[in-house]
Amino acid sequence: MKQTQPKWKKDFPLDHAEEEHVSRREFAKFLVLTSFGLFIGNCWIAAKQWLRPKQQPPPDTLIGSLDEVRIGEMKQFHYPDEKSPAILIRLSKNELVAYGQKCTHLSCAVFWEGGSKITCPCHHGFFDVRDGHVLAGPPPRPLPRIPLKISDGRVYAVGWEV
Amino acid sequence: MKVDYKAAQRNITPQKRNVILAGVTCILCVFVIAQLWLLTAALEAYLAGNDRVAVPAALVAGICFLLAFGLLRYLPD
Numbered sequence: 222m223k224q225t226q227p228k229w230k231k232d233f234p235l236d237h238a239e240e241e242h243v244s245r246r247e248f249a250k251f252l253v254l255t256s257f258g259l260f261i262g263n264c265w266i267a268a269k270q271w272l273r274p275k276q277q278p279p280p281d282t283l284i285g286s287l288d289e290v291r292i293g294e295m296k297q298f299h300y301p302d303e304k305s306p307a308i309l310i311r312l313s314k315n316e317l318v319a320y321g322q323k324c325t326h327l328s329c330a331v332f333w334e335g336g337s338k339i340t341c342p343c344h345h346g347f348f349d350v351r352d353g354h355v356l357a358g359p360p361p362r363p364l365p366r367i368p369l370k371i372s373d374g375r376v377y378a379v380g381w382e383v
Numbered sequence: 384m385k386v387d388y389k390a391a392q393r394n395i396t397p398q399k400r401n402v403i404l405a406g407v408t409c410i411l412c413v414f415v416i417a418q419l420w421l422l423t424a425a426l427e428a429y430l431a432g433n434d435r436v437a438v439p440a441a442l443v444a445g446i447c448f449l450l451a452f453g454l455l456r457y458l459p460d
Contacts, residue, residue, distance in 0.1 A: 269429065
């Protein structure tokens, strides 16, 4: 049986499938537009970096006396400001290392409980205690390292190395 | 008499248009994926305080965009 078209279809001759059809040419143009957007995003990051004020090196800060940290122990302190927790680790009599305490994954506090690894308990990230590089787990970057200076039996934090 | 060589070529190999369109689309996809990777790498480096990545990444992303834009000329009608 032949179906006749309703009269309104003649007045509005729009085909739904044709309306939603995206040609390959249109798709290619959309890809170029996306490419332009990504280029603008990259420029935005470069501009943000260019406008970012150059950070002055943090001043030397007294962490404590050498006697406060026994061999194989960890001491918590704040550096370079009060909102930035850090840890000082005494590995041997003359070997001390210090790192920012925020994990580079999601900023959980990292801990050292002896051995060769600093541990982030949140997602099982592990860092080398000697230089802070990532041994395992999700952290994408090493821990920020804090250079130390020992003078007259006192330990000073003298910088921040990302 | 003027001979339309382009039309003749199109008629003799009708599949060519398809191949060119598919090739251009694939190359554009590669550019976009590379730029996406550059953007995430630049953002990651910026947040980590590394100042050496953002500008070269922006330059390469710009080159990718220009190449992608140039490829549009080769899209068949």
